[in-house]
Amino acid sequence: MHRNAEEIRRQVAIAEEQTFLDTALTRRDRVAANLAERAEQAATDDDGDLTRRRMLQRQYEEIRQTESGFVFGRLDGLDGTVRHIGRVGLRDEDVQADPLVVDWRAPAARPFYTATAIDPQGQARRRHVRTSGAVVTGVDDEPLDGTAASDLVGEGALLSALDQRRTGRMATAISTLQHEQDDIIRADATGPLIVQGGPGTGKTVVALHRVAYLLFTHGQMAEQAVLVLGPSPRFLDYIAQVLPALGETAVVSATCDTLVPGATVERAEDRRISEIKGRALWQPALEAYVRALLPPVRDLGLRWEGEAYVLDAQAVADALASATAGRSYHRARQAFAEHLHQLLADAVAEQREALLQQMEEGFEDILARFDRRAEPQATATGSDVDGLMSDEEIEELRERIAGSATIARFVETWWPTRDPEAMLRRLLGDRALLRRFAPALSAEEVTLVSATAALPWASSDIPLFDAVVDLLGDRPAAAPHGASVAERARKDRAWVYGHVVIDEAQELSDMQWHMVLRRCPSRSITAVGDIDQTEASHRHTSWTQAVQATLGERWTAAELTICYRTPREVMELTGPVLAKAGSLNTPPRAVRSTGITPWKLTVTPGELLDTATATVESLRQRWVGGTVGVVASAAYAEELAAVLDDVPVLTATQAKGLEWDATLVVDPDGITAEPRGWNGLYIALTRCTQELGRLQVAPQGPEHIEVRADVPWAVRT
Numbered sequence: 001m002h003r004n005a006e007e008i009r010r011q012v013a014i015a016e017e018q019t020f021l022d023t024a025l026t027r028r029d030r031v032a033a034n035l036a037e038r039a040e041q042a043a044t045d046d047d048g049d050l051t052r053r054r055m056l057q058r059q060y061e062e063i064r065q066t067e068s069g070f071v072f073g074r075l076d077g078l079d080g081t082v083r084h085i086g087r088v089g090l091r092d093e094d095v096q097a098d099p100l101v102v103d104w105r106a107p108a109a110r111p112f113y114t115a116t117a118i119d120p121q122g123q124a125r126r127r128h129v130r131t132s133g134a135v136v137t138g139v140d141d142e143p144l145d146g147t148a149a150s151d152l153v154g155e156g157a158l159l160s161a162l163d164q165r166r167t168g169r170m171a172t173a174i175s176t177l178q179h180e181q182d183d184i185i186r187a188d189a190t191g192p193l194i195v196q197g198g199p200g201t202g203k204t205v206v207a208l209h210r211v212a213y214l215l216f217t218h219g220q221m222a223e224q225a226v227l228v229l230g231p232s233p234r235f236l237d238y239i240a241q242v243l244p245a246l247g248e249t250a251v252v253s254a255t256c257d258t259l260v261p262g263a264t265v266e267r268a269e270d271r272r273i274s275e276i277k278g279r280a281l282w283q284p285a286l287e288a289y290v291r292a293l294l295p296p297v298r299d300l301g302l303r304w305e306g307e308a309y310v311l312d313a314q315a316v317a318d319a320l321a322s323a324t325a326g327r328s329y330h331r332a333r334q335a336f337a338e339h340l341h342q343l344l345a346d347a348v349a350e351q352r353e354a355l356l357q358q359m360e361e362g363f364e365d366i367l368a369r370f371d372r373r374a375e376p377q378a379t380a381t382g383s384d385v386d387g388l389m390s391d392e393e394i395e396e397l398r399e400r401i402a403g404s405a406t407i408a409r410f411v412e413t414w415w416p417t418r419d420p421e422a423m424l425r426r427l428l429g430d431r432a433l434l435r436r437f438a439p440a441l442s443a444e445e446v447t448l449v450s451a452t453a454a455l456p457w458a459s460s461d462i463p464l465f466d467a468v469v470d471l472l473g474d475r476p477a478a479a480p481h482g483a484s485v486a487e488r489a490r491k492d493r494a495w496v497y498g499h500v501v502i503d504e505a506q507e508l509s510d511m512q513w514h515m516v517l518r519r520c521p522s523r524s525i526t527a528v529g530d531i532d533q534t535e536a537s538h539r540h541t542s543w544t545q546a547v548q549a550t551l552g553e554r555w556t557a558a559e560l561t562i563c564y565r566t567p568r569e570v571m572e573l574t575g576p577v578l579a580k581a582g583s584l585n586t587p588p589r590a591v592r593s594t595g596i597t598p599w600k601l602t603v604t605p606g607e608l609l610d611t612a613t614a615t616v617e618s619l620r621q622r623w624v625g626g627t628v629g630v631v632a633s634a635a636y637a638e639e640l641a642a643v644l645d646d647v648p649v650l651t652a653t654q655a656k657g658l659e660w661d662a663t664l665v666v667d668p669d670g671i672t673a674e675p676r677g678w679n680g681l682y683i684a685l686t687r688c689t690q691e692l693g694r695l696q697v698a699p700q701g702p703e704h705i706e707v708r709a710d711v712p713w714a715v716r717t
């Protein structure tokens with residue numbers, strides 16, 4: 001009886017939401033058609049405002065992306081008001097009325113993510129609406145009167161989302177964002193925000209939804225674009241559809257290796273050298289090195305129209321000081337050349353004046369000899385001779401000097417154009433220069449670094465190269481007119497972004513941080529990461545250390561504490577691993593339990609490939625419609641990849657940020673033996689959403705295989 005009443009209530013709620021969704025979709029289609037028409041009109045209107053055109057296009061794209069989950073939530077206020085929450089906001093025909101659908105990023109939607117029984121924020125109930133296309137398939141109601149005992153927001157909807165099979169592509173989470181995530185997504189963006197969170201706590205989710213929130217809230221950011229930095233191309237591919245699905249196009253995604261146009265990583269660097277090259281000392285070293293390339297102060301002798309002129313050292317020093325202040329090498333040269341043109345024009349004018357004065361005096365002497373009665377008039381000098389250059393004439397002369405190829409050649413010889421790659425290679429390859437400009441390096445470190453000077457670029461060279469390019473100040477040609485903001489930003493090395501989001505930020509070296517700051521001088525940065533997953537060659541073990549050299553004390557910390565991905569059964573294994581990794585953090589609290597005990601098999605090296613093949617096949621059958629991933633020690637990764645088709649076989653470093661329904665970790669001991677190996681094992685163990693298997697490789701043979709009846713391949717015959 002009770003169940004029947006409950007079912008009837010549910011059906012009524014579904015019908016009610018279906019009626020609303022029908023109305024909203026009809027209105028959406030009308031708005032989309034109208035936007036398309038206006039955008040098309042604006043595109044053909046040559047005099048139209050470009051910003052407005054882009055805005056219309058963006059709004060249209062955004063509304064077009066809302067095929068699934070257009071409306072996903074509803075808030076019922078204590079005062080009887082009803083608000084529906086959706087992917088984009090939608091106004092009724094009557095623009096004075098309350099919005100038909102509230103955009104999830106709008107302040108009015110906030111209680112949907114943060115209202116609790118303790119702090120209901122004026123709300124009586126939160127409802128999650130599940131849809132499939134245009135059909136409402138279910139509702140989850142959560143009264144905010146204290147009768148629901150969970151600290152999760154919309155627990156039913158969340159757990160059902162988390163239990164979905166993984167497709168290999170990250171999905172949006174706007175309907176189930178949690179309170180602590182929402183706080184970070186909507187946090188102030190005026191300075192650097194660093195978010196620490198264990199594996200699966202939704203750092204990537206938060207980072208990407210924050211981009212969408214910021215672009216929605218701060219219109220000018222869309223004009224400047226947002227940069228999303230991830231750890232690997234595979235990771236960027238994994239997250240690629242999230243922002244477009246949220247309607248965002250003003251976003252450039254890159255890794256630190258692909259950020260600099262024209263520079264490509266072609267080799268792996270020795271870990272020790274990579275650590276040395278990542279140190280903060282290179283920034284001042286490179287600045288001093290490029291400063292030393294500036295021409296020396298001295299008298300400058302020039303020729304103009306057959307006459308010789310000398311600009312004295314003091315005038316040259318003044319011009320140099322004013323030209324170089326705050327400017328890169330090549331820009332300073334440009335500014336100096338302008339000073340030089342003026343100085344030369346003035347010198348020519350002065351010389352001409354002096355010449356005329358001499359001529360006049362000579363003329364007066366001659367006249368005086370003819371007419372002894374005429375006394376020379378001191379006041380008559382100069383004024384009665386037409387020959388002094390007017391301001392206009394001097395300006396015309398300056399322009400001729402500025403356009404002169406001879407003068408340009410002179411400047412080029414005295415202050416030559418420098419190629420950033422050649423300059424960096426020269427520094428890296430010259431021990432004397434290294435000792436002079438990077439005195440903090442030991443003799444051994446100088447030798448190690450200089451041995452790499454002629455090699456193709458490694459990852460740790462890119463930030464050094466970027467710094468030299470920046471200090472020399474070359475700008476690539478502007479992107480073609482009409483290209484999108486993201487396209488223009490991607491091609492322009494000197495682009496300044498409105499905001500930068502860094503995922504797996506714990507991996508960044510000091511020099512990579514500098515590379516980020518150059519692109520975002522406003523320091524509007526969100527960096528998410530897990531210091532316990534650090535594998536990079538730098539030696540930082542806390543966020544304070546990681547950003548000391550670049551951000552100093554001026555950053556805000558936030559934390560994510562709940563693990564959404566990894567089941568409780570797996571997280572329980574990670575305590576000792578974290579301790580071995582030297583972690584100071586509390587592991588995140590897992591919200592899910594799958595009831596599947598992680599299992600372990602021990603094999604000999606000779607058995608490994610066959611067992612791995614059989615195991616992966618079984619996992620694939622168990623997780624039909626989902627994904628399986630293999631994380632192996634570097635010692636076995638290549639061999640395994642050659643025999644395991646259709647499943648990713650990655651090292652712990654490569655698996656960073658990724659997830660699968662089932663993960664097979666091969667040779668965990670081998671992983672721990674790698675540099676920062678306990679951190680690597682922590683990454684490997686926490687990639688699965690459902691099942692974790694481990695294949696231990698024992699050279700002496702498996703004496704104690706754990707036999708499990710429900711895992712057939714674990715039984716040895």
Ligand SMILES: Nc1ncnc2c1ncn2[C@@H]1O[C@H](COP(=O)(O)OP(=O)(O)OP(=O)(O)O)[C@@H](O)[C@H]1O
Pocket residue numbers: 158161162170171173176177178181197198199200201202203204205206530564565656657658659686
């Ligand atoms: N609020 C949420 N609603 C639905 N799914 C969520 C939510 N938060 C996180 N998830 C899911 O949990 C999983 C882990 O999230 P995410 O990859 O963002 O974690 P992470 O902290 O970046 O992990 P790692 O440090 O391992 O890279 C993903 O599948 C993500 O979609």
